[in-house]
Amino acid sequence: MAWLSDFMRQLLDTLFRFTGSYGLAIILITLVLRIVLLPLTAAGMRSSFKMQAIDAERKELAKKYKKDQEQLNRATMELWKRHKVNPFAGCLTMLVQLPIIFGFIGALRGYEFAGNPAFLWVPHLGEVDPYYILPILAAIGTFVQSKLTTPATDASMQTMTYLFPVLVLAFGFRMPAAFTLYWVASSLFSVVERFLIIRPAPKEAVDKA
Numbered sequence: 255m256a257w258l259s260d261f262m263r264q265l266l267d268t269l270f271r272f273t274g275s276y277g278l279a280i281i282l283i284t285l286v287l288r289i290v291l292l293p294l295t296a297a298g299m300r301s302s303f304k305m306q307a308i309d310a311e312r313k314e315l316a317k318k319y320k321k322d323q324e325q326l327n328r329a330t331m332e333l334w335k336r337h338k339v340n341p342f343a344g345c346l347t348m349l350v351q352l353p354i355i356f357g358f359i360g361a362l363r364g365y366e367f368a369g370n371p372a373f374l375w376v377p378h379l380g381e382v383d384p385y386y387i388l389p390i391l392a393a394i395g396t397f398v399q400s401k402l403t404t405p406a407t408d409a410s411m412q413t414m415t416y417l418f419p420v421l422v423l424a425f426g427f428r429m430p431a432a433f434t435l436y437w438v439a440s441s442l443f444s445v446v447e448r449f450l451i452i453r454p455a456p457k458e459a460v461d462k463a
Contacts, residue, residue, distance in 0.1 A: 258353060259360030266361065270369070277373025280432055284439040287354060288447065294350060295444075296451045304339045362432050379432040388434035389426025393419040395441025402448050 262283065269279035288295070311333055319326035333339075362380070371378040375385060383389060397419040426434040 256360070258357030259363075262358055262361035263365060266365070275370060275373060276367055276379050276432065277376075277435060280379070280435050281439045283358075284436050285443060288440065288443045291350065291354075292447065295447060299448065299451050301339055304337055308333060308337050308339065358436060359429075359433060362430050365432075367432075373431075373435070376431045376435075379435065380430050382427065382429070383431040383434060386427065388431050388438060389423050389429075392426050392434045392437040392441065393423035395438055395445070396422045399441050399444050399448075402445065 265283055265286075266276070266279055269282050270276055273279050273282070312330060315326060315329045315333065319329060365380060367378065367380045371380060373379055375387065376383050397415065400415040400418060422437065426437070
């Protein structure tokens with residue numbers, strides 16, 4: 255993990271020299287990371303929406319084979335195979351992103367924002383946002399992102415839709431503004447990706463359905 259933190263620290267230095275602003279450098283780092291992870295993100299997002307589309311069939315199988323767990327597992331695997339769904343794609347995306355998040359936190363730990371540590375209303379990106387605007391924006395961005403991607407029929411995930419933003423808000427009150435800025439930018443880019451990858455169905459197709 256140390257090598258990843260060192261790499262991000264060097265990347266932050268390079269982008270700062272290019273932009274003259276640590277805030278812009280962090281936003282560019284976030285954009286680069288989202289682009290690198292885009293193929294994996296797209297696969298996970300499409301798989302998630304396919305899972306939602308076949309949820310009714312999965313529930314029917316659960317009713318049909320409620321007394322035969324082994325047959326239910328076989329039928330569910332066949333359902334996923336028929337619709338070309340990988341239920342673990344979304345989890346894989348999250349697992350890949352976790353080292354990046356921890357690597358970025360490690361890069362910011364003890365980082366000296368020499369030259370121009372201020373960005374917009376934040377006087378120093380190495381310290382907590384004194385007005386708590388970035389933590390609030392991070393929580394709102396997390397909520398919107400979760401709301402767009404969480405199935406309405408999944409009660410446990412719906413609970414996380416409301417709980418996770420609260421955790422992000424509490425976390426943001428203690429983290430350097432640089433990290434909460436990264437989180438805000440990442441959430442914003444994620445929402446944009448969602449609309450680029452999973453486009454709404456045309457009205458004619460919805461009416462026909």
